Amino acid sequence: MRKKEKSCSEAATCSVDYAFKRIGGKYKGRILWYLHEHSILRYGELSRTMPDITTKMLTQTLRELESDHLINRKVYLEVPPKVEYTLTEVGQGLVPFIRYLKEWGDEQMKAERKKAKMAGG
Amino acid sequence: MRKKEKSCSEAATCSVDYAFKRIGGKYKGRILWYLHEHSILRYGELSRTMPDITTKMLTQTLRELESDHLINRKVYLEVPPKVEYTLTEVGQGLVPFIRYLKEWGDEQMKAERKKAKMAGG
DNA sequence: CGGTATCCCTGTTGATACTG
């Protein structure tokens, strides 16, 4: 017996949901954006760039992005170990969208600050 | 004593995070998209369009979108009551982005289906 | 019609310690 098919009856609309799930994690947006800005980052570099994320969450999030084919994980068999992360082509396809969103966020934050300033004096 | 300032040291990058929080809920993307497609929707219409969302979550999500100035809520003082939701200008500013994301989602879903088909025979 | 209120459950996230 298959799982009850909930939510999206129309496939067209469902893709919004689909997409959000793939990039909607707590840290996914930021990781993708950093990866875009730096082209290539090692695990430790990501970790230092985002000190608020635990190693557990960082690893977990990276694995999810990897299995969704948004990032590549390249392991060098050396001592000490070295792992590099990059955006896949699919992942890069998201860049304009994240850029758009980031700019939108900037606008909103500015607008909010302006309001707060006016309210404060 | 103010809350410890975690996460985003650089304001520039933080806006990605900021934006994701405003549209990252489980249903926000879909609601915004429906509102864009239909221009104006009543509570019950939204509810019927997305039967998988409980009234509690629908109300809660709508309130969040409202306080983030992404949607307008217009109440008609009639019996029976009538409430209409529309996108604000700010909310409409997100439409190109959601459209982009939706198209991206469509592509990915197609690609996945193709793969599944090949694997299945 | 358009919501609230309550209780509960689950998934996500966090803290901490440990490893090849």
Add this chain to the structure above:
DNA sequence: CAGTATCAACAGGGATACCG
């Protein structure tokens, strides 16, 4: 260096019943 493992905390979300 780049993770894994375990347990605990917490927020988000679901079911159900009720209200103006």
